[in-house]
Amino acid sequence: MKSSVITFPGSNCDRDMDVALKKFGFKNKMVWHADAELPKSDLVVLPGGFSYGDYLRCGSMASKSKIMRSVINFANSGGMVMGICNGFQILVETGLVPGVLLRNKFLEFICKNVFVKINDKKNKYFKNVDNEVLEFHIAHNEGNYFCTNDQLKEIEDNNQIAINYCDENGKIEDQFNPNGSLKNIAGIFNKEKNVLGMMPHPERMIDRSLSGEDGSLFFKNLINNLK
Amino acid sequence: MIVNEKVAVDHGLKKDEYAKICDLLKRTPNITELGIFSAMWNEHCSYKSSRLHLKKLPTKGKKVIQGPGENAGVIDIEDNDAIVFKIESHNHPSFIEPYQGAATGVGGIMRDVFTMGARPIANLNSIHFGSPQNKKTKNLLRGVVHGIGGYGNCMGVPTIAGQTSFDSSYNGNILVNAMTLGLVKKDKIFYSKAAGLNKPVIYVGSKTGRDGIHGASMASASFDEKIEEKKPTVQVGDPFTEKLLLEACLELMAGDSIIAIQDMGAAGLTSSSIEMASKGNLGIEINLNKVPCRETKMTPYEIMLSESQERMLIVLENGKEEQAKKIFDKWNLDFAVIGKTTKSKKIELYFDEEKVADIPVNTLVENSPMYDRKWKKAKLPKKNKFKKEDIKHLKIIDVLKKILANPNICSKEWIWQQYDHTVMGDTIQKPGGDAGVVRVHGTDKAVAASVDSSAVYCWAHPSTGGKQVVCESFRNLISVGAKPIAITNCLNFGSPENEENMGEFVECVQGIGEASDYLKFPVVSGNVSFYNQTKDEGIKPTPAIGGVGLIKDYKNMITMEFKEVDNLVLVIGKTEGHIDQSLFARNILDEKNGPPPEVNLFNEKNNGETLLKLMDNNLIKSAHDVSLGGIITAVSKMCIKGKKGVNIKKPKYLINEIEYFFAEDQGRYIIEINKKDFKKVADILHKNAVHFDELGTINENELYINDKTKVTIDELSTSNKSWLTNYMSK
Numbered sequence: 001m002k003s004s005v006i007t008f009p010g011s012n013c014d015r016d017m018d019v020a021l022k023k024f025g026f027k028n029k030m031v032w033h034a035d036a037e038l039p040k041s042d043l044v045v046l047p048g049g050f051s052y053g054d055y056l057r058c059g060s061m062a063s064k065s066k067i068m069r070s071v072i073n074f075a076n077s078g079g080m081v082m083g084i085c086n087g088f089q090i091l092v093e094t095g096l097v098p099g100v101l102l103r104n105k106f107l108e109f110i111c112k113n114v115f116v117k118i119n120d121k122k123n124k125y126f127k128n129v130d131n132e133v134l135e136f137h138i139a140h141n142e143g144n145y146f147c148t149n150d151q152l153k154e155i156e157d158n159n160q161i162a163i164n165y166c167d168e169n170g171k172i173e174d175q176f177n178p179n180g181s182l183k184n185i186a187g188i189f190n191k192e193k194n195v196l197g198m199m200p201h202p203e204r205m206i207d208r209s210l211s212g213e214d215g216s217l218f219f220k221n222l223i224n225n226l227k
Numbered sequence: 228m229i230v231n232e233k234v235a236v237d238h239g240l241k242k243d244e245y246a247k248i249c250d251l252l253k254r255t256p257n258i259t260e261l262g263i264f265s266a267m268w269n270e271h272c273s274y275k276s277s278r279l280h281l282k283k284l285p286t287k288g289k290k291v292i293q294g295p296g297e298n299a300g301v302i303d304i305e306d307n308d309a310i311v312f313k314i315e316s317h318n319h320p321s322f323i324e325p326y327q328g329a330a331t332g333v334g335g336i337m338r339d340v341f342t343m344g345a346r347p348i349a350n351l352n353s354i355h356f357g358s359p360q361n362k363k364t365k366n367l368l369r370g371v372v373h374g375i376g377g378y379g380n381c382m383g384v385p386t387i388a389g390q391t392s393f394d395s396s397y398n399g400n401i402l403v404n405a406m407t408l409g410l411v412k413k414d415k416i417f418y419s420k421a422a423g424l425n426k427p428v429i430y431v432g433s434k435t436g437r438d439g440i441h442g443a444s445m446a447s448a449s450f451d452e453k454i455e456e457k458k459p460t461v462q463v464g465d466p467f468t469e470k471l472l473l474e475a476c477l478e479l480m481a482g483d484s485i486i487a488i489q490d491m492g493a494a495g496l497t498s499s500s501i502e503m504a505s506k507g508n509l510g511i512e513i514n515l516n517k518v519p520c521r522e523t524k525m526t527p528y529e530i531m532l533s534e535s536q537e538r539m540l541i542v543l544e545n546g547k548e549e550q551a552k553k554i555f556d557k558w559n560l561d562f563a564v565i566g567k568t569t570k571s572k573k574i575e576l577y578f579d580e581e582k583v584a585d586i587p588v589n590t591l592v593e594n595s596p597m598y599d600r601k602w603k604k605a606k607l608p609k610k611n612k613f614k615k616e617d618i619k620h621l622k623i624i625d626v627l628k629k630i631l632a633n634p635n636i637c638s639k640e641w642i643w644q645q646y647d648h649t650v651m652g653d654t655i656q657k658p659g660g661d662a663g664v665v666r667v668h669g670t671d672k673a674v675a676a677s678v679d680s681s682a683v684y685c686w687a688h689p690s691t692g693g694k695q696v697v698c699e700s701f702r703n704l705i706s707v708g709a710k711p712i713a714i715t716n717c718l719n720f721g722s723p724e725n726e727e728n729m730g731e732f733v734e735c736v737q738g739i740g741e742a743s744d745y746l747k748f749p750v751v752s753g754n755v756s757f758y759n760q761t762k763d764e765g766i767k768p769t770p771a772i773g774g775v776g777l778i779k780d781y782k783n784m785i786t787m788e789f790k791e792v793d794n795l796v797l798v799i800g801k802t803e804g805h806i807d808q809s810l811f812a813r814n815i816l817d818e819k820n821g822p823p824p825e826v827n828l829f830n831e832k833n834n835g836e837t838l839l840k841l842m843d844n845n846l847i848k849s850a851h852d853v854s855l856g857g858i859i860t861a862v863s864k865m866c867i868k869g870k871k872g873v874n875i876k877k878p879k880y881l882i883n884e885i886e887y888f889f890a891e892d893q894g895r896y897i898i899e900i901n902k903k904d905f906k907k908v909a910d911i912l913h914k915n916a917v918h919f920d921e922l923g924t925i926n927e928n929e930l931y932i933n934d935k936t937k938v939t940i941d942e943l944s945t946s947n948k949s950w951l952t953n954y955m956s957k
Contacts, residue, residue, distance in 0.1 A: 012383020
């Protein structure tokens with residue numbers, strides 16, 4: 001399987017993603033934001049970080065960079081595109097997934113482990129994952145998901161919510177919401193479910209010695225689903 | 228502008244220093260030259276009050292590749308890998324403008340590390356605030372934490388450990404010390420020594436603006452009521468540009484075109500150019516019209532003294548300019564050839580085709596003032612007033628809950644959750660343990676780092692305090708299974724012109740030196756911050772020690788949380804019942820007198836090394852050093868983190884329960900072992916003449932003391948975790 005990770009100026013989880021993808025069998029290429037063409041890929045990842053220093057609005061400038069035209073075309077033709085953290089912020093700026101990401105409710109950066117419940121498994125990202133709940137890791141300042149009521153209705157009707165913040169038993173309640181996201185939304189798909197944006201970083205959970213191993217589970221499953 | 232003695236004094240120079248400048252130049256300096264002298268000769272850059280004493284610190288060792296004198300220290304961690312690290316203060320700016328002050332402190336120390344060719348892999352910090360009741364404290368704390376996070380998070384470097392304390396002596400002068408560790412190949416370390424004639428001098432990074440002019444001079448003076456006016460001397464950070472600068476510099480460093488490189492930190496272009504010339508015994512000629520400026524009509528004086536952030540000065544091999552420029556263009560950074568190296572041994576500046584400065588380099592560096600300041604020996608601590616009988620009746624659990632909720636003991640999760648501590652995917656021990664640990668990427672090795680200080684001990688008896696901090700750093704590294712290698716120090720003190728403060732400095736340094744020499748734990752880098760005082764009131768002496776150690780196989784790392792029910796808990800090291808200056812004495816008895824606990828270097832070394840032996844034999848399940856709050860506080864933290872309880876009993880000593888459980892004797896650790904290993908462990912401890920107590924056995928969820936009183940771990944956990952969150956949300 002071939003993957004591409006885009007490096008924007010200010011990306012800082014690009015290497016971590018490269019390490020994770022390779023660990024689980026992807027042949028990964030790093031792609032510079034100013035390139036015009038994407039290499040042939042089965043998966044494109046927009047990594048975490050602070051593209052363009054988060055200036056103007058998180059993700060907004062990166063969404064206009066040269067490579068993004070190819071990424072958008074790739075996504076629109078059904079290609080798998082995953083945006084993590086700042087990558088998710090870039091995706092909402094392109095409009096590939098609906099909604100916006102606001103500043104965290106308590107106005108503070110949060111770095112910690114969280115539990116997320118998988119809402120939909122009829123997609124290539126979560127199909128065949130046995131668990132209902134995964135332990136993931138978040139590290140962000142602007143992860144407070146918001147959208148209009150009309151958008152929310154559409155999202156729910158199409159089952160576009162990918163994962164919700166919850167407790168270890170999968171209970172989705174306000175007290176387990178780390179950043180104030182609408183409906184505890186931690187990740188969301190486009191209508192066709194080939195594009196996934198999510199705040200948690202599975203690439204930081206790929207080793208027993210790190211924050212946990214549920215990221216390994218996610219990547220192992222993902223590459224199998226793509227085969 | 229005409230330069231005279233008054234102008235010189237306004238620049239922070241003393242009258243005799245101004246006379247010395249005129250003497251050295253054999254003429255009156257012009258205003259640009261005066262600015263340059265004032266920047267190079269202030270305390271912050273010249274170490275004029277401290278140099279004499281710093282020379283006495285042990286700085287050499289088998290693992291030391293580079294000691295003090297470069298941008299940062301470098302130690303060998305085998306297999307051609309080296310760790311570059313340093314700690315630096317940003318106290319004055321952080322009090323004036325907490326967000327930017329703290330942020331640029333973090334930015335500055337990371338630049339010091341990547342200037343040497345190392346990719347930063349971990350950040351730490353030691354931050355100290357006034358009393359929680361002081362009306363400024365909350366906003367300063369919030370601003371500093373946001374600033375540290377704002378910069379480090381954006382750079383994508385994990386903040387893996389730190390220390391926070393509150394004490395009313397910091398009411399008017401908070402401390403913000405930032406430390407960075409970087410990883411480099413031993414044969415790819417870059418230095419700041421210029422070499423060769425007519426080599427191009429290159430400016431890269433951000434443009435120069437009018438921010439931070441005289442920042443280093445500001446940091447070399449006490450505060451008074453006009454402090455608000457000093458805001459323009461605080462630099463403004465841009466971590467995004469620094470991230471680009473990091474990547475661009477590392478890309479250029481992969482080749483072989485750099486002769487010397489130096490970041491523009493305190494005193495900006497002035498100190499960077501002069502340091503490179505001085506180390507290379509060369510001259511440097513700069514055309515200031517070529518310096519990229521952010522604002523129009525900047526004068527030579529402003530350009531030379533600006534402390535705009537995220538800038539570097541490089542001496543390049545001839546003919547490599549185009550190739551280097553391409554890299555900086557790719558990262559959208561300024562790149563300008565602004566001058567060349569010369570044989571004149573002078574710093575010569577041109578502006579609008581006129582020579583605006585002409586100063587022999589040695590007058591600025593070698594001939595800079597050095598003072599043997601007068602200092603007073605510290606008085607012996609006063610005797611305490613409490614009686615042993617008074618404390619016997621205290622209820623241990625009530626006292627324990629108060630201590631766990633004490634601002635200096637309580638969980639600092641509210642702080643470190645705002646720092647990205649997991650980016651780079653190698654953090655294997657997060658904040659909240661004895662030391663932070665990151666793997667050396669792609670290898671089995673890991674590096675442990677910790678930062679410590681004990682202002683109260685240093686205040687009560689400076690030389691003992693100085694020794695103690697080094698020992699605590701040693702213990703924290705050993706507690707996670709690391710072999711301690713070297714330290715960096717950040718020496719925060721009041722005014723060196725005050726004999727008592729100077730005495731505290733001299734004696735603390737003496738203590739640090741003694742301990743680091745004995746423990747073979749040399750000082751490889753550091754920084755001195757004097758004048759941490761408002762009007763006449765100085766801070767408690769606060770040397771902060773950043774220690775670094777190596778774990779050969781990261782899978783053998785030790786953590787502090789209790790692991791398994793029925794395992795045994797032992798105390799390594801002897802408890803004499805030293806209560807004076809303990810957290811218990813100061814906060815429960817309100818007793819501020821008495822000496823700090825004595826430091827026995829033989830025991831420190833022997834206990835620590837024996838514990839490492841036990842770890843090597845896989846006999847240790849968890850470990851934690853005993854420090855503030857004594858044995859029972861250490862045990863409680865291990866319970867809280869491990870969500871387990873423990874039955875503990877005071878051994879049959881002469882001292883009473885309170886003394887045994889809350890004393891802060893040094894050289895002690897709590898360890899958890901499997902019952903079946905007891906004999907092996909006891910044998911090794913006996914053989915090495917290490918004293919130990921059998922403290923108790925791990926249970927499900929209660930702290931059970933002397934078969935009499937008990938408390939659930941949940942209750943202790945609530946006491947420990949709620950203070951800071953509640954304080955900040957009020």
